[in-house]
Amino acid sequence: MPKVKVTLSLDRDMVQTLDTISRKSHKPRSRVVQEALRVWRRSCLEEQLADGYRAMAKEDGETAERFLPAFAEILE
Secondary structure (H helix, E strand, O other): OOOOOOOOOHEEEEEEEHHHHHHHHOOOOOHHHHHHHHHHHHHHHHHHHHHHHHHHHHHHHHHHHHHHHHHHHOOO
């Protein structure tokens, strides 16, 4: 994918952190930022999926409670 140059303004401590990570990982700043954004995007997606599964579980529980009396009658 073609690269696009952007300009960012960061707090000084963020730049120091970025430089430290860049130096220790032997990766350019842009690569470190790109990897951090990928991790953040993946984390957001995982959170959305977890929220969806929780909502589905709640809905399934409510449905089960609603039909439980009918199932109990069938089993009697």
